[in-house]
Amino acid sequence: MKDQKKQNWLTQLQDQGYRITDPMKVIVDILSKSDHLLNPTEVYFQAKNINPKIGLVTVYRTIEKMEQSGLIDRVHMPDGCQSFFQSSDGHQHLLICTHCGRAEYFEGEDLNQFFQKIGERFGYHVRDHWLQLFGLCAKCKKIELES
Amino acid sequence: MKDQKKQNWLTQLQDQGYRITDPMKVIVDILSKSDHLLNPTEVYFQAKNINPKIGLVTVYRTIEKMEQSGLIDRVHMPDGCQSFFQSSDGHQHLLICTHCGRAEYFEGEDLNQFFQKIGERFGYHVRDHWLQLFGLCAKCKKIELES
DNA sequence: TTGATTGCAAATATTTTGCAGGCAT
DNA sequence: ATGCCTGCAAAATATTTGCAATCAA
Numbered sequence: 001m002k003d004q005k006k007q008n009w010l011t012q013l014q015d016q017g018y019r020i021t022d023p024m025k026v027i028v029d030i031l032s033k034s035d036h037l038l039n040p041t042e043v044y045f046q047a048k049n050i051n052p053k054i055g056l057v058t059v060y061r062t063i064e065k066m067e068q069s070g071l072i073d074r075v076h077m078p079d080g081c082q083s084f085f086q087s088s089d090g091h092q093h094l095l096i097c098t099h100c101g102r103a104e105y106f107e108g109e110d111l112n113q114f115f116q117k118i119g120e121r122f123g124y125h126v127r128d129h130w131l132q133l134f135g136l137c138a139k140c141k142k143i144e145l146e147s
Numbered sequence: 148m149k150d151q152k153k154q155n156w157l158t159q160l161q162d163q164g165y166r167i168t169d170p171m172k173v174i175v176d177i178l179s180k181s182d183h184l185l186n187p188t189e190v191y192f193q194a195k196n197i198n199p200k201i202g203l204v205t206v207y208r209t210i211e212k213m214e215q216s217g218l219i220d221r222v223h224m225p226d227g228c229q230s231f232f233q234s235s236d237g238h239q240h241l242l243i244c245t246h247c248g249r250a251e252y253f254e255g256e257d258l259n260q261f262f263q264k265i266g267e268r269f270g271y272h273v274r275d276h277w278l279q280l281f282g283l284c285a286k287c288k289k290i291e292l293e294s
Numbered sequence: 295t296t297g298a299t300t301g302c303a304a305a306t307a308t309t310t311t312g313c314a315g316g317c318a319t
Numbered sequence: 320a321t322g323c324c325t326g327c328a329a330a331a332t333a334t335t336t337g338c339a340a341t342c343a344a
Binding site (some may be wrong): 034076078081095098104119125127141 | 223225241244245251253254262265266268269270271272273274275276277278279280281282283284285288
């Protein structure tokens with residue numbers, strides 16, 4: 001079940017030496033269960049619903065820790081780069097709904113060799129790549145048709 | 148020669164109804180000739196060298212016009228998304244040096260069909276994609292070795 | 295001539311930092 | 320008990336807007 005992931009995350013964070021406070025638990029809960037991209041303000045409002053004491057600054061600081069621990073990644077989109085999403089296990093790439101922010105990972109073919117060759121052609125040493133697909137998810141396709 | 152592109156850009160901007168002022172000419176000159184990503188502040192300092200009167204706000208406003216006219220694109224990187232680069236003609240993708248910001252376009256295989264299929268699998272209608280390679284260019288590889 | 299464009303100052307928006315008190319360990 | 324973490328306020332950063340003067344068309 002989904003709480004499994006939350007527990008994993010908390011354990012990992014604790015192993016890294018971070019303290020497990022209530023704001024931490026709330027924010028981990030939100031981000032580990034979300035199937036949509038979330039920006040700090042969105043996390044903040046969801047968190048406030050659960051514990052009204054939580055401040056936006058704590059959200060920023062907790063997100064930073066989770067990012068550095070490799071639990072979440074910042075996701076870049078044409079219209080903004082403040083959103084975060086659970087990071088993938090292996091080498092996967094993102095398919096994102098530009099309307100609602102829903103996201104899915106898909107298996108990345110192993111394009112690495114191809115990328116390496118392109119780099120060589122220009123004298124570059126390729127170290128990383130980004131591949132993302134943008135579109136409309138099933139729900140948002142419908143909404144678009146109706147409007 | 149390189150001034151050809153500059154002239155093209157100015158003509159296009161004029162055709163769109165924009166007025167060709169001196170700040171416009173200076174900024175178009177800088178961006179049309181650069182083989183590195185440039186952020187607004189970098190453009191601003193280069194522009195000031197040529198015409199000290201130019202203000203940062205004008206750089207922002209001119210960049211916006213050029214972006215809307217399809218002459219330049221905002222480029223997203225792991226460490227920031229404020230840089231701009233001349234946009235590509237056809238369907239090409241970027242190879243970027245993360246050290247100095249040098250960038251090259253390479254031919255995009257036609258991966259569209261592949262992407263479309265992935266979208267279908269998840270019920271998405273794929274409309275766009277990003278593919279970028281990050282690495283070190285020839286010059287920066289050397290610098291890294293020496294240090 | 296006319297209204298788009300400029301540069302300045304000020305406003306916004308987003309993210310980061312300083313600090314005193316609180317809480318996990 | 321120790322010192323990391325929190326929330327507040329304030330600072331820093333990046334970008335946008337209001338406005339009077341200027342300049343391209």
